Amino acid sequence: MGTSLRKIIYSILFCSLYQNITAQTRSDIYLICNSSKNEISEGMWRGDIKYDNDPVYNHPPITFLFESKNVGYTIWFTHYSFNLDKLKKERPIQKDDYQMQILIKPKSFYNNTILKANPIYIDRIKETFKTAKEAWAWADGLREKTIYLFDGSDPMNWGEEGDGTTIRLIEVRMVATNEPREELVFPD
Secondary structure (H helix, E strand, C coil), X not given: CCHHHHHHXXXXXXXXHHHHHCCCCCCCEEEEECCECCCCCEEEEEEECCCCCCCCEEEEEEEEEXXXXXXXXXXXXXXXXXXXXXXXXXXXCCCCCCECCEEEEECHHHHHHHHHHCCEEHHHHHHHCCCHHHHXXXXXXXXXXXXXXXXXXXXXXXXXXXXXXXXXEEEEEEEEECCCCCXXXXXX
């Protein structure tokens, strides 16, 4: 067996074994990170999408980029909440046009629910990805899943906003990676 084939097999086994170890005990997946609003080369970046009071949205969309320039991957997580009444006047409603939530929970929810659900710590998992293919395989396993992101850099989560008794969870979807894909070519 060639060295490259052996590496591919080991990568597949590692990714599937890691997913089994970190499998959630509930249907919800919790990601824990400390995002940055400044440009970064490693970790999680948070960006608020330009909003301009677009009536199609209930509130401004939020994007999180999980990336490693050293390893060569970028994974996009996005939060959006459409005003479906306004949206359907502009275009047909799509399957992915659902209402994502921003949850405000008591601080006890962190210890009593999130930590018991075997959360995924972004800073820890990024250390396990030796190749971009490993990161992309992990991200593909998150497609179509309900993900709640706890951002330790969110001012509400460290007491600067609110009364200090609550936390904020942002529902996100894994929407894309920078994995090269073969383009589909349709015959004329």
